[in-house]
Amino acid sequence: MSIALKNVAKTYPDGTKALQPTDLEFRAGEIVSLLGPSGCGKTTLLRLIAGLERPDAGSSIHFDTDDVTRLPVEHRRVGMVFQSYALFPNMSVLANISYGLKMQKLPAAEIRARADEVIKMCQLEPYANRSIDALSGGQRQRVALARAFAPRPRILLLDEPLSALDAALRDKLRDELAALLRRFKITAIFVTHDQDEALAIADRVAVMRNGRVMQIGTPEDLYHNPRVPFVAEFVGHAVELCGTVEDGKLNTPGGRLALPRTDADYQVYVRADDVKLSQDGSLRGTVESVTFLGTHYRVGVSGVVQGLLYANHTGTTPPKPGDTVRMEIAPEALLLLPRERHAA
Numbered sequence: 001m002s003i004a005l006k007n008v009a010k011t012y013p014d015g016t017k018a019l020q021p022t023d024l025e026f027r028a029g030e031i032v033s034l035l036g037p038s039g040c041g042k043t044t045l046l047r048l049i050a051g052l053e054r055p056d057a058g059s060s061i062h063f064d065t066d067d068v069t070r071l072p073v074e075h076r077r078v079g080m081v082f083q084s085y086a087l088f089p090n091m092s093v094l095a096n097i098s099y100g101l102k103m104q105k106l107p108a109a110e111i112r113a114r115a116d117e118v119i120k121m122c123q124l125e126p127y128a129n130r131s132i133d134a135l136s137g138g139q140r141q142r143v144a145l146a147r148a149f150a151p152r153p154r155i156l157l158l159d160e161p162l163s164a165l166d167a168a169l170r171d172k173l174r175d176e177l178a179a180l181l182r183r184f185k186i187t188a189i190f191v192t193h194d195q196d197e198a199l200a201i202a203d204r205v206a207v208m209r210n211g212r213v214m215q216i217g218t219p220e221d222l223y224h225n226p227r228v229p230f231v232a233e234f235v236g237h238a239v240e241l242c243g244t245v246e247d248g249k250l251n252t253p254g255g256r257l258a259l260p261r262t263d264a265d266y267q268v269y270v271r272a273d274d275v276k277l278s279q280d281g282s283l284r285g286t287v288e289s290v291t292f293l294g295t296h297y298r299v300g301v302s303g304v305v306q307g308l309l310y311a312n313h314t315g316t317t318p319p320k321p322g323d324t325v326r327m328e329i330a331p332e333a334l335l336l337l338p339r340e341r342h343a344a
């Protein structure tokens with residue numbers, strides 16, 4: 001089922017403009033992540049799609065060709081998974097999954113067949129009769145998903161589904177979650193403020209800020225072609241290189257850097273992956289930190305940008321804090337982004 005939002009906006013009764021007028025399309029079977037800092041409007045957008053909030057006048061929401069703008073939540077056939085799974089702790093896995101189907105007054109045989117189907121899909125067979133209390137965080141998450149899938153929703157909405165878990169478990173489960181969503185071939189929209197999670201799970205990511213979608217694209221597209229500084233900083237932690245431009249070069253506090261072009265008013269950004277330590281590099285700074293990351297070292301250098309400029313070192317002997325190092329950045333690795341007009 002595809003989703004089309006046209007001119008969808010939300011102003012809460014107290015006047016808070018949580019979502020500015022937004023046009024977005026989600027394709028059938030696509031997994032899209034809404035990514036952005038706290039308060040940017042992610043949950044509001046999700047709740048508008050669910051039918052839990054009424055959009056402002058002039059908004060329209062379609063599921064395929066159905067206009068659902070005024071359809072209440074119970075008729076939209078969307079499944080929802082929240083941060084706190086809201087499972088019944090004293091009931092079994094099977095009872096939790098069957099609960100919603102019983103509320104719909106489906107025949108007992110149908111309930112059992114659907115529950116068995118999702119229990120199998122979510123690999124919960126060994127736990128079907130176990131109480132929720134006796135499950136791990138990851139197993140509970142699978143029950144929450146199975147319960148959301150059981151009524152055969154047209155669309156699945158997930159609000160920070162992994163954020164209640166500790167970091168190690170979260171990393172493991174995000175691959176599992178991505179695989180499960182693909183197995184069900186459902187259009188899924190999930191909210192997160194964690195860029196690694198968004199990039200790992202989603203086919204496309206919508207980066208939001210101040211009630212606006214700043215950019216939507218594949219993870220690769222957002223990483224390689226951010227259109228605004230905010231997206232470059234939020235996806236892949238790019239840092240700004242400040243300085244004056246002279247003769248096609250940027251004069252930074254750490255040295256001169258060749259620019260690929262000098263035509264317009266832009267800001268220059270770079271990512272650690274594109275900063276190389278090199279004896280004849282044109283930038284100079286002082287090593288402040290050295291972190292071993294398995295395949296390489298990440299070296300934090302002061303004296304070039306505000307704060308630290310991170311560079312990768314792939315050799316065996318990294319520099320030490322206090323050392324003076326030289327670095328180079330290929331002109332084509334620089335991200336030249338239009339100066340941002342700050343939203344009110």
Ligand SMILES: Nc1ncnc2c1ncn2[C@@H]1O[C@H](COP(=O)(O)OP(=O)(O)OP(=O)(O)O)[C@@H](O)[C@H]1O
Pocket residue numbers: 012013014016017018036037038039040041042043044045193
């Ligand atoms: N019922 C409400 N009444 C008034 N303002 C609200 C209401 N719900 C949310 N807001 C405001 O709308 C804005 C967007 O909130 P929303 O919950 O959509 O953000 P979010 O991106 O999901 O944030 P978080 O990551 O912290 O959950 C915020 O400024 C929030 O304070």
